[in-house]
Every structure is written in structure tokens, then in C-alpha cells.
Amino acid sequence: MKTKQFDIKKFLMNYALYVIMILMIIVIACISPKFLSLRVLRDILMQSSTRILVALGCMFIIVCGSADLSGGRVVGLAAVVAGSFAQQAAYYNKFWPGVGELPIIVPILIGVTVGGLFGVVSGFTVAKLKVPAFLATLGTQMxxxxxxxxxxxxxxxxxQPLGGYTESFSKLGTGSILGIPYLVIIALGMGVVIWLFQTKTCLGKQIFAVGGNPEAAKVSGINVFKTLMITFTVAGxxxxxxxxxEAARTGSASSSYGLSYELDAIASCIVGGCSAGGGVGSVPGVIIGVLVFNVINYGLTFIGLSSYWQYVVKGAIIIxxxxxxxxKYANKN
Amino acid sequence: MRKKLVSVLLSTAMVATMLSGCGNSSQDTATETTTTAATEASAEGDTAKSGDAPVAGVCWYNFADTFISNARQSLINIAEADGAVSVEDADSQNDTATQTNNMNNMFSKDVDYLVLNNINTGAIDEICNQILDQGCYGIFANTDTPSDANFEKNEKLYSVSSVATQSGTIMGEAIVDYWNTNPEADRNGNGKLDYVMLLGIQGHYDTTVRSQNSVQAIVDAGIEVNQVGGDLVCEYARAKAQESVAALLANYSDDIDCIIACNDDMALGAIEALKAGGFFGDTGKYVMVTGVDATAVGCDAVREGTLLVTALNNPITLSKAIYKVMKLTSNGEEVTTDSMGIEGVSVEGRRVWLDYKAITKDNVDEAAYDVNDTQIDY
Structure with a gap:
């Protein structure tokens, strides 16, 4: 009897959010059975795709025992910079009038590089200058x-909000193979790559070690500076x-893009099982964390509720x- | 343990700030018009300091705002080209405290004109008193206009602002036109106009006037309306609007006749979701979408036939009107609709009103404006 009770408690502790998510899906589906359709699944996955990437970056940093507030604004900057190099040659309101039509890989590489550079700056500030991560990344955010x-x-x-993207760039955001949107393939593909990196490579495991106990990691010969730099750069x-x-998905970009995405990402990581103290976190957990929030966003709008309910429910789930x-930690100790 | 608890608490606090996310604040606010007796502004001594051009100190609410950045650049260009008034400006960074500092700064520089793109709307009376004490001209630009009492107290007080309610009315009227001429606009045939409302930020002045006046214009035309979905607060952001409309379409695809958005970005997000949901183009399925701002991409959508209408608040008209008021008063001339002589600008007492312009497929080319256009005399 006693053992059984303990098990239920443990089960709820580990899986409470999944239970809540499944309950929410059931409730929404009862209100409107159309919710259980492929179209809805596709929409939710598509809306989650960019968030998954941000949350995965954020996960690296949280696992490393650090924090990053720059995510959202870096997304916004990368969206605008990438978008500015993805315009049709003949578009009348061209950002770079002299530049012709570029292959799709160019804007993507530029966007990723810009993000990576901000990661380098954040990483250097945290790892070398020893600025607390909250403040360092608040700085890079600004x-x-x-x-x-x-x-x-x-x-x-x-x-002016950007527009007039090349066909290939727009297709990236809206197209699909066998009904699966490119965005979803990219997001989940990156998830697999990162999962392999985290669980199968030495460096991946070092990140956990640094997050779990930096002193112990240092003593056991891990280069903490290098690890932090790599973590922040990959996240960036x-x-x-x-x-x-995000630019491809929405077909535009402006300086307001990415606002508060970093907080959504942190919330998704925590909900997805990353420990706010560092050293714990997994790719599948984070992806589920993102999906929980997007099911809430989508589902509550779907049944015609005011956006404010999303905040109430999301807030409750974070708590x-x-x-x-x-x-979990109280138990461990 | 303690360290971990601290970080947990910190992250909780941080996540909590998510709820207070701030969106794109915007620009134009104005209240209802009331006529006051026109009083000719006097242009004595104080503007003629040693023969130099009078100086205007301009406090914009936020340089990062698209509309403001265009108006600001245009005003600088006009002043440079004309030379009758010289302009220096400051950025309130969307913060009332910064605005107060900037204003005091302008006062200590002894400017002849204080042009205030006021965001501290609760303190209008107080600000008007400060301007009166200072003895300079005060021009409230693109914001709530001061009360009649303030205008009576200080004959050097002016306001230059768009008629904010028009932005909503323009959307509503375009919807009424389309509805009355296209019977198939009632997609589910229920005799009601089923609309989705994409709000910016609740309580935000633009959101309030645009959402209320658009629906009001439809109701005034005798059309029964029905709101589909809840209040969709998309914070003027394209991505949020796209996601909300995608979710609504999955459930109410056949029951939406029109989508009213409080700005173009949200309208374009809605159009993106509609396209993904099998509307527009070759599909033959059409839903009315309306926006405000007439951004370049918004005008593209108007040309393409996806955006029914957008309302233009021309930043160049704002800067020209501000400049013209300064130039006229510094010459001792009266500010009237005639003496202003700018299209879409009318004067009531010392309140200068700028009209919104409806941009549709028929006149979309008139939506373009040029910050280098410095012509103020027509």
C-alpha cells in the first residue's frame, strides 16, 4: 500500500505535465472534435518549429548551468538580416538594391553567422570576463x-517590414515533402543532431559536467572556458x-520579431525537464515542453477563447x- | 542547494516578466474635435533673437518606431531645405521619465518651439502649464490634444494630430462597400458579417479606436455582425496573428467573412495563414482582410488583391504640418486650413487635423511617400 502510494507520487512528479497536456487535448477535442485532425497537428508542429530551435539553443545554456536572455532579439536580428539577403532581384523596395538574387543558402548562412557571433560575444563575456550570465546576455539582448x-x-x-522574398526562400517557410513541412523536418532534424551530440560525444557530456558542478569539471580536466564558448556559440x-x-515562415521580417521568444524558450526548457540549476536536460523533453505551450496557444484560440486565457494557463503550467x-531536488538531497 | 533555489527563483521571476511583454507602441492618438475660437498667434520679440532662425526642440516618443523615424527624418530634411526654423530633436525611448528629462533639456536650451510627441498623456495639463511658464510655443504632435481650457490659457499652444478614429472607420467602410456589392461575401449565408478581430495591445489607444470604429462603421451601415473567436491580442506582431488565424481557420474555416487587423503586420500574418489554409489565388476562396499603416508590404498585398484596404497616416504630412505651423507663427501669420495649404490637413482653432487616407487597389500608388520631399508651399 505504502509503496504504491509512493509510486503514484513519483509518477505524477515525473509525468504531471504530460498528463495535463493529454487532458487538455481531450477537453479541447470534446468541445470541438475537429481538433483531432492532421491539419491541426501539422499547424501545431509548424508553429513549434522555430520555437523548438530557440528552445534547443536555450537548453544547451541551461544545461551548462548558465542563462541566456538574448535569444529572442538575436532571432529578430537574424530574421531581418537573412530576410534582407533573400529578396527577389526585381523587388521595388529592395533592402540592398545592388545585390542580385542570391541562392537560398546565402541568407541562411548569414543569419546563422550573425547568431553565432552574438553567441561568441555572450560566451566570452560570461566565460572570460566572468559577468553573470543574466546580465551579460541582457547586454547582448539590448x-x-x-x-x-x-x-x-x-x-x-x-x-519598412521586409517583403518580396525569392521563391525558394518562401518555399522554405511554406513548402512540404509528403505533407511534412520543411520547417518541421529542419527542427526535428536539428533535434536529432543535437541529441546525438549531447549523448554520444565527449564534448556533449562535458557540457553536462560543467553545468552539474563547474569546480568538479575543472578539477577533472575539462576546459570550462572552451565548453562555455562552444555552448554559447552553438546556441547563438x-x-x-x-x-x-521565422522570416521564411511569416514571409516578412521587422525589428519587432522575436520579442520575448527567449522567455518562452526558457519556460519550455524548464517545463520540459531541464533543471534551472544546470546539469539536467534532454532534447525530447524540451521538444515536448515547446509542444505543451503551442498546444495551449493553438487549442485555446481554436475553441474561440480570448488570448488572455493562454497567459493564465501558461503561467499555471510554469509554476x-x-x-x-x-x-525533485529536495528529494535528492 | 541554496544556489539552485536562487536560480529557480530567478528564472521564475524572469518567466513572469514574459507576461508583461511589451509590443510595438505606436504613434497617433487624438481625441474628439472641439472647436475653439481661433486666436491669432503673436510673433513678437521672443522668436527673433538676434535675427537667428528660431529653434524648435522636438521630443519624439521613440526613434525606433517606423512612423516616427520617417516623420523625424522628414522634418530634419524640411528644416534644412527651408531654413526658416532650425530643428533639434530628442528620443523619449517610449519612456515618460526620459520624455520629461528631454523636455526640461529643451527648456534650458531656451527653444522657441517645443514640439512634443507626448506619451505622458496623464500629465497634459501639467505640461501645458510648464510650456506657459516657459513662454515658448508648444506644439503637441501626433498625440492627445490638450483641453480647450489649456488652449484658452495659452495662445501659443497648438496641436497637430491625425484623426485616429478615421483609421478604424476606413476599414469598416471598405468592408461595408465590399459586402454590399458582393453577395458571396457572406460565406456561410447566415446574413451576418462574421468577423475576426486582431487586436494590438488591449487598452492601447490605437487598438481601441481601430477595433471599435471599424465595427461601428459596419453596424452603422445596418449590417448585423458576429465576432468569431475570442479577443485575439497579437501585439501588432505578424507571427502571432498568423498563428492565431491558423488556429481559428482550422475550426471556423467556413464561418469567417472578414478579418479586421489593427495594423498591416497583423493583417499580413492573417493573409499568410489564409493562403496556407487554401484561400486566395486560384482557389477562388476569398475573405476580406483589412489593416492600417499602408506599409510597403501592405501595399504589395493591396496590389495582389489579398488586402482589401489599409489606412495611411502619412508621416510626411505630419512633419510638413508641424513645420508649417512653426513657419507661419514665426512670420506672425495665422494658421488656417488655407494658410497651411497641405492636402488632407484642416485647422480648427489651433488644432491642426491630419486625415487618414484609405488605400485600396484603385489608388495604391498614392500610398508612397518620400522623406526627401521637402516641399511645403503649394
Whole structure:
């Protein structure tokens, strides 16, 4: 009897959010059975795709025992920069009038590079200059936003939302193979790559070690500086990629893109089982975390509720997740 | 343990700030018009300091705002080209405290004109008193206009602002036109106009006037309306609107006749979701979508036939009107609709009103404006 009770508690502690998500899906489907359709699944996955990339980047940093507030604004900057190089040659309101039509890989590489550079700056500030990560990345967040506004306001664009993307770039955001959108393939593909990196490579495991106990990691011969630099750079590159895809998905870009995506990402990571203290986190968990929030966003709008309910439900879920996280550690100690 | 608890608490606090996310604030606010007796502004001594051009100190609410950045650049260009008034400006960074600092700064520089793109709307009376004490001209630009009492107290007080309600009315009227001429616009044939409302930020002045006046114009035309879905607060963001409309379409695809968005970005997000949901183009399925701002991409959508209408608040008209008020008063001339002489600008007392312009497929080319256009005398 006693053992059984313990098991239920443990089960709820580990899987409460999945239970809540499944309950929500059941409730929404009862209100409107159309919710259980392929179209809805496809929409939710598609809306989650860019968020998954941001959350995966964020996961690296949280696992490493650090924090990153720059994600959203770096997504915004990468979206604008990538978008500015993805316009048709003949588009009348071209960002770079002299530049012809570029192959799709160019804007993506530029976007990823911009994101990566911001990761390098954040990483250096945290790892070398020893600035607390919250403040260092608050700084890079502001710089990213400022740079974005300056770039976006450059003549002849003068802060007009971007448009007129090349066909291949638009296809990236809207097209699909066998009914599976490219965006979803990219996001899940990156998830697999990162999962392999995290669980099968030495460096991946070092990141966990640094997050779990930096002192112990240092003593056991891990180069903490290098590990932090790589973590932040990879995260930045993922934000950059997310920015490119966000531009392609929405068919535009402006300096307001990516606002508060980093907080959504942190929330998804925590809900997905990353420990706010570092050293714990997995790719499948984070992806589920992102899906939980997108099911809420989509589902509540789907049944015609006001957007404010999304905040109430999301807030409640964050509280439950963090409360459970704290309890897990209380048990361990 | 303690460290972990601290970081948990920190992240909770951080996540909590997510709820207070701030969106694109925007630009134009104005209240209902009330006529006051026109009083000719006097242009004595104080503007003629040692024969130099009078100086205008301009406090814009946010340089990063598209509309403001265009108006600002245009005003600088006009002042440079004309030379009758010289302009220096400051950025309030969407913060009332910064605005107050900038304003005091302008006062200590002893400017002849204070042009205030005010965001501290609760303190209008206080600001008007400060301007009166300072003795300079005060021009409230693209914001709530001061009360009649303030205008009576200070004959050097002006306001230059768009008629914000028009942005909503323009959307509503375009919907009424389309509805009345295209019977198939009632897609589910229920005799009601089923609309989706994409809000910017609730309580935000633009969101309020645009959402209320658009629906009001439809109701005034005797059409019964029905709102589909809840209040969709998309914070003026394209991605959010796209996601919300995609979710609504999955459930109410056949029951939506029109989507009213409080700005072009959200309207374009809705159009993107509609395209993905099998509307427009060769599909033959059409839903009315309306927006405000007449951005370049918005005008593209108007040309393409996906955006029914967008309302243009021309930043160049704003800067020209501000400049013209300064130039006229510094010459001792009266500010009237005639003396202003700018299209879409009318003067009531010392309130200068700028009209929104409806941009549809028929006149989409008139939506273009040029920050280098410095012509103020017509």
C-alpha cells in the first residue's frame, strides 16, 4: 500500500505535465472534435518549429548551468538580416538594391553567422570576463535589438517590414515533402543532431559536467572556458537559424520579431525537464515542453477563447513545472 | 542547494516578466474635435533673437518606431531645405521619465518651439502649464490634444494630430462597400458579417479606436455582425496573428467573412495563414482582410488583391504640418486650413487635423511617400 502510494507520487512528479497536456487535448477535442485532425497537428508542429530551435539553443545554456536572455532579439536580428539577403532581384523596395538574387543558402548562412557571433560575444563575456550570465546576455539582448533597429532603419528601407522574398526562400517557410513541412523536418532534424551530440560525444557530456558542478569539471580536466564558448556559440547559431526560418515562415521580417521568444524558450526548457540549476536536460523533453505551450496557444484560440486565457494557463503550467523541479531536488538531497 | 533555489527563483521571476511583454507602441492618438475660437498667434520679440532662425526642440516618443523615424527624418530634411526654423530633436525611448528629462533639456536650451510627441498623456495639463511658464510655443504632435481650457490659457499652444478614429472607420467602410456589392461575401449565408478581430495591445489607444470604429462603421451601415473567436491580442506582431488565424481557420474555416487587423503586420500574418489554409489565388476562396499603416508590404498585398484596404497616416504630412505651423507663427501669420495649404490637413482653432487616407487597389500608388520631399508651399 505504502509503496504504491509512493509510486503514484513519483509518477505524477515525473509525468504531471504530460498528463495535463493529454487532458487538455481531450477537453479541447470534446468541445470541438475537429481538433483531432492532421491539419491541426501539422499547424501545431509548424508553429513549434522555430520555437523548438530557440528552445534547443536555450537548453544547451541551461544545461551548462548558465542563462541566456538574448535569444529572442538575436532571432529578430537574424530574421531581418537573412530576410534582407533573400529578396527577389526585381523587388521595388529592395533592402540592398545592388545585390542580385542570391541562392537560398546565402541568407541562411548569414543569419546563422550573425547568431553565432552574438553567441561568441555572450560566451566570452560570461566565460572570460566572468559577468553573470543574466546580465551579460541582457547586454547582448539590448545590443542585438539596437543593431537590428539601426540595420532595419537603413536607407532605402527606412524601417519598412521586409517583403518580396525569392521563391525558394518562401518555399522554405511554406513548402512540404509528403505533407511534412520543411520547417518541421529542419527542427526535428536539428533535434536529432543535437541529441546525438549531447549523448554520444565527449564534448556533449562535458557540457553536462560543467553545468552539474563547474569546480568538479575543472578539477577533472575539462576546459570550462572552451565548453562555455562552444555552448554559447552553438546556441547563438541555433537562434540565427530560427530567425531565418521565422522570416521564411511569416514571409516578412521587422525589428519587432522575436520579442520575448527567449522567455518562452526558457519556460519550455524548464517545463520540459531541464533543471534551472544546470546539469539536467534532454532534447525530447524540451521538444515536448515547446509542444505543451503551442498546444495551449493553438487549442485555446481554436475553441474561440480570448488570448488572455493562454497567459493564465501558461503561467499555471510554469509554476507547476518549477514547483516539481524544486521538489525533485529536495528529494535528492 | 541554496544556489539552485536562487536560480529557480530567478528564472521564475524572469518567466513572469514574459507576461508583461511589451509590443510595438505606436504613434497617433487624438481625441474628439472641439472647436475653439481661433486666436491669432503673436510673433513678437521672443522668436527673433538676434535675427537667428528660431529653434524648435522636438521630443519624439521613440526613434525606433517606423512612423516616427520617417516623420523625424522628414522634418530634419524640411528644416534644412527651408531654413526658416532650425530643428533639434530628442528620443523619449517610449519612456515618460526620459520624455520629461528631454523636455526640461529643451527648456534650458531656451527653444522657441517645443514640439512634443507626448506619451505622458496623464500629465497634459501639467505640461501645458510648464510650456506657459516657459513662454515658448508648444506644439503637441501626433498625440492627445490638450483641453480647450489649456488652449484658452495659452495662445501659443497648438496641436497637430491625425484623426485616429478615421483609421478604424476606413476599414469598416471598405468592408461595408465590399459586402454590399458582393453577395458571396457572406460565406456561410447566415446574413451576418462574421468577423475576426486582431487586436494590438488591449487598452492601447490605437487598438481601441481601430477595433471599435471599424465595427461601428459596419453596424452603422445596418449590417448585423458576429465576432468569431475570442479577443485575439497579437501585439501588432505578424507571427502571432498568423498563428492565431491558423488556429481559428482550422475550426471556423467556413464561418469567417472578414478579418479586421489593427495594423498591416497583423493583417499580413492573417493573409499568410489564409493562403496556407487554401484561400486566395486560384482557389477562388476569398475573405476580406483589412489593416492600417499602408506599409510597403501592405501595399504589395493591396496590389495582389489579398488586402482589401489599409489606412495611411502619412508621416510626411505630419512633419510638413508641424513645420508649417512653426513657419507661419514665426512670420506672425495665422494658421488656417488655407494658410497651411497641405492636402488632407484642416485647422480648427489651433488644432491642426491630419486625415487618414484609405488605400485600396484603385489608388495604391498614392500610398508612397518620400522623406526627401521637402516641399511645403503649394
Amino acid at each position: 545590443i542585438a535589438y539596437g543593431v537590428n533597429c539601426l540595420y532595419f532603419n537603413k536607407a532605402p528601407n527606412n524601417s 547559431a541555433l537562434y540565427g537559424l530560427a530567425g531565418c526560418l 507547476i513545472a518549477v514547483a516539481l523541479d524544486v521538489r
